[in-house]
Amino acid sequence: MNFDFSDDQKLLKESVRKFLADKCPMTVTRRVLEKEEPYAAEVWKGLVEMGLTGTAIPEEFGGLGLGALELCVIAEELGRSAAPVPFSSSIYLAAEALRLFGTQKQKETWLPKLASGEAIGALALSEGTHAAHPRNIAVKFAGGKVSGVKQPVADGGAAHVAIVAVNTGGAGEQAVSLAIVDLKAGGVSSEPVRTIDPSRQHVTLTFKDAPAEILGDKQGEGWSQLSRILDGAAVLFAFEQVGGSEAALEMARDYSLERYAFGRQIGSYQAIKHKLADIYVKKELAKSNSYFGAMMLNDEGAELPEAAAASRIAGSDAYVFAAQENVQTHGGIGYTWESDCQFHYRRAKLLALAVGAPIQWKEKLVSRLEAKNAA
Structure with missing residues (x-):
């Protein structure tokens, strides 16, 4: 079985890499x-002019009508460059939520705007440092209005529309629904939140009787919808993490070949060789899991829940490790503000918490495997 991307997908990957290398060097990330x-x-x-924001959005709604595999190759290159753009929030999360679960009218209203870049989307799930759960979603939806506080919300300050997890009453998972909120329609205020990676803006969104409508046809399906949205996003974030791991490895390798100590390239020392080899092994493991996750996501395979969790765990582990070892390989200079090592370190730590921390995904993987084996 061939798990590799097609020639067209590789060509897309190459064109995105060239664009980002030219227009999004580390100097841009540093500026942001x-x-x-x-x-x-x-x-x-x-990215909008290249049509990338419309990659997986159907043609009838102004997109290119491609699929998950094309999004995966784009995600890998965005991760490689640590691009400071709201692509993941708008496309992996908001656009996919609307594509998968929106009504025809909701899709017609928002997908063309997201595909054209006219609007930016976000997912508002977290309500603090605790993990989101059906029992602790406190933001209320009643009478077509949303009230409460969500924090942190990635790219919430730049977003025009948010998919918001809300409490609509009921028991257990049926208490949660997803609501569409036009963030420019009033009743919404935002306040910046400091994170380890300021190149990706996060905010606190406060809703005070903000006009909203339920995503889809009926209430009470939000938690199951979230599960599918986050599984898809987990695979895409894993590709970003693979791309970031490769970039960190290349930075460490290049520095080890140009830096001399005691008359030798530091890359000739066994300790540095082992660091680079360990980064490579973790990166390849993450890549293998991500490729399987991509296949399941593209085919809507039955094993997507397990594949998504495995991709997420391996991707987070690989990127954080690669970023840390890249700093170590650079030695004292790696810890300075002038060094570019910080950007992958910051992004690795941030992505490890996006759509849930690794411990949450480990728990999901275990529970999903137990449920599968018990069936």
Whole structure:
């Protein structure tokens, strides 16, 4: 069985890599981080002009009508460049939520805007440092209005629309629904939240009787919808983490070949060789899991829940390890503000918490495997 991407997908990957290498070097990420811009507007505009925001959105709603595999190759290159853009929030999460579960009218309203870049989307799930659970979703939906606080919300300050997890009453998982909130329609305020990676803006969103509508046809299906949305996003984030791991490995390798100590390249020392080899092994393990996750996501395979969790766990482990070892390989210079090592370290730590921390995904993997084996 061939798990590799097609020639067309590889060509897409190459074109995205060339664009990002030209328009999104680390100097752009540094500028966004230091100036606290919400995102790199010129990079986002370029991605939109290439049609990448419409990759997996059906043609009838203004997209390219491609699929999950094309999104995966784009995600890997975005991760490689640590791109400071709201692509994941708008496309992996908001657009996919609407594509999968929106009514025809909801899709017609928002998907063309998300595909064209006219609007940016976000997912508002977390309500603090605790893990989201059907029992602790406190933001209320009643009478077509949403009230409560969500934090942190990735790219919430730049977003025009948010998919918000809300409590609509009921017991257990049936208490949760997803609501569509036009963030520019009033009743919503935002306040910046400091994170380890300021190149990806996070905010607190406060809703005060904000107009909203339930995603889909009926209430009470939000938790099952979230599960599918997050599984898909987990695979895509894993590809970002694979791309970031490869970039961190290349940075460490290049530095080890140009830096001399005691008259020798530091890359000739066994300790450095072992660091680079360990990064490579973890990166390849993450890549294998991500490829299987991509196949399940593309085919809507029965094993997507397990594959998504495995991809997420391996991707987080690989990227954090690669970023840390990259800093170590650079030695004292790696810890300085002037070094570019910080950008992959920051992004690795941030992505490890996006759509749930690794411990949550480990628990999901165990429970899903137990349920599968018991069936």
